[in-house]
Amino acid sequence: MSRQTYELEASVRDRVGKGAARSLRRQGQVPAVIYGDKKPPIAIAVNFREADKRLRGGGFMTTVATINVAGEKILVIPKDYHLDPVKDQLTHLDFLRVGAGSTVTVFVPVKVVGTEKSPGIKRGGALNYVRHEIEFECRADSIPENVECDVSALDINDSLHISAIKLPEGVTPVIQERDFTILTIAPPAGFNEPTEAATPAA
CATH class of the missing domain: 2.170.120.20 (Ribosomal protein L25, C-terminal domain)
Known part of the structure; x- marks a missing residue:
């Protein structure tokens, strides 16, 4: 049985790169990317506490989620994440778009x-x-x-x-x-x- 789905609020990132990512993390946000489904990737930012809670709660990589980006709800599954090697804190997320019934x-x-x-x-x-x-x-x-x-x-x-x-x-x-x-x-x-x-x- 699959885990219950959840929803994350996100905002579109205007800037990318290491400097912009560090700035986001200081603001309590995690840089992320949504890609796949033959559509252009979207650079987003999600709330650090909410994303970290989902990651530490178990089943993160096998749970389909909905990301609300500027009013558009996108069905995704996490494909990768990065942790700070010293602080063990979430620093980046990759999400793959999935359609209903897709494999x-x-x-x-x-x-x-x-x-x-x-x-x-x-x-x-x-x-x-x-x-x-x-x-x-x-x-x-x-x-x-x-x-x-x-x-x-x-x-x-x-x-x-x-x-x-x-x-x-x-x-x-x-x-x-x-x-x-x-x-x-x-x-x-x-x-x-x-x-x-x-x-x-x-």
Whole structure:
């Protein structure tokens, strides 16, 4: 199930460049760009606190939003963002225009369930993520919030592959040529699988 959409107010930027961007940030704004859908890009500015709240709230890159620019409401999905490497503050946003029913390519986070029942984890095994996110193609209005991976039946050295995941209708992995691994149950240090005792000679 996709996350609930939200709306951001934005203003058109008259100036671009590093100096103009720094000036916007001092005013509590974040420079951003809307592009795609075979239309010219629009340089905009959005409120820093509102954008940062959406970013930190989770699911930011998989949630379709509406940006209100000078009275025009544009349906978008975030495609990239930049953070200050020192202050960890949002400094720039890229949004992709999407039309109703259009197809997008997005990375969806992996959500693990069933760890309390996993025989491998009960025996001391460790959950090893091969992929924290999976890239999918799907409708813009049907982006899943996460990919649920059930490990309740996995033992030590077992793996979970994409073929074992039940995906919503219309959601397709970008990688089609192989049944890729999502996670494994790694053995603990010094683990030796017990072997059957040899049958005594007659």
